[in-house]
Structure formats: C-alpha cells, structure tokens
Amino acid sequence: MKIIELDLLTDDVNNTAIFYNEIMGLKIISRDKYGISFAAGSTKLTFRPSENVKPVYHFAFDIPNNKLQEAFAWMEKNVEILVVIPPDKIADFYNWNAKSFYFYDNNGNIVEFIARYSLDNTSEKPFDGDSILSVSEIGFVSKNIEKLSDEMCAKYNLSVFSKQPKRDKFIVLGTDTGLFILVDENRDWYPTSIKSKSFWTKVVFYNNGIKREMEISD
Incomplete structure (x- = not known):
C-alpha cells in the first residue's frame, strides 16, 4: 500500500505553513482558501482549515533507513524530540524491523519519522526536508476497531x-x-498521554x- 494524498484539519493554517515549510523543509505545492498542500516526498499532504476543532492526529513520514540519527539531529535543532522509554528517544520496533522518533507539530499532532530496514531506500544526500520519502502511516480512531478493520x-x-x-x-x-x-477511542497515542479521538481525514492510496479514496468523518 502507498499513501499518495493525505488531507487533515488544522485550526491554524498560518502556523502550519511555517512549521512544515520552514522547520520541516517541505515545499508548498498550493495555498488557497481551501487549505495548504505540501510535497512530502511522494505524498501530497494537505491541511484544511477548521475552527475551534482542535484536531490531533498521529501520522508518520518514511525517511531513508540510513538517515535516522542524521534526521534526529536535524529535527532536534527546532523541536523537542519526545521520550519513548526513559531516557530513550528512539523507538525500536524490532518486529517491524524499524526504528523511529516522535515530536509535536504546531498543532499538537504526534509526528513520527520512521526508518524501515526492510526497504531499499538508503540515501547518500545530506538529510533535509527533501529527504522525506512519503507519509507512510496515518492513525484512525474508532469505538469499535474490529468493525472498522473488517469494513x-x-x-x-x-x-x-x-x-x-x-x-x-x-x-x-x-x-x-x-x-x-x-486504535480505540481514548487510547494514549504512543509515546504520549494524549487521548486518541477521531477527526475528519481523507486519504488517497494505492x-x-x-487507486482508492477513503474519507473518515469525526
């Protein structure tokens, strides 16, 4: 599966533009009254304006699997990296053959950079925003995840x-x-104590x- 477009909500388009363009180095594809879109590698990441919704999502960006420490140092200059298991800030998903780290964006979203060692995606280029390969994960919240999964x-x-x-x-x-x-509603979003809630999400994926399109209401 490959996520090619992801649409989320934000109560603050202006500061979202600053965070993803200036801090994370993602190029702005378009911006209008309907929101702002960024090029996150092969994924088009769009934030749509909302008002007093206070949406919080969890999503992950794939990075080259030889660039985890470099990406960590690059992001740590501008954001606080979250502790996973004290004092560690790198999560080791050994059964996934992957490692990652987490931070908050300006909206309070739990953002993850993940290196997957089963994929052939090494890079010799110094890490920056252009090194991000794609949005590779998006979280969905439900009161009945078994039913949602089956559907x-x-x-x-x-x-x-x-x-x-x-x-x-x-x-x-x-x-x-x-x-x-x-994940179940009100489950802690790893590695935080923020309770999971469902917010409008649209995803286009292969x-x-x-090519398929899915829209989840809150």
Missing part, C-alpha cells in the same frame, strides 16, 4: 500488516510502504495497483 478490509481489499498481530485496541492494516493504524 476497511472488505471495501478496500486491505489486510492486517504481516508484522503486527491484531491486539484488542490496536490493529494495523497495510504493508511496509503504507499503514493504517487503528493498494494492489488500484
């Missing part, structure tokens, strides 16, 4: 991620190149060579 699998021909067995409050759908993270 997504049936409608979009998705399957449970082979490296992550189902858990009661945590189901992952997709492949190494693109994942939907399904799965098994077919």
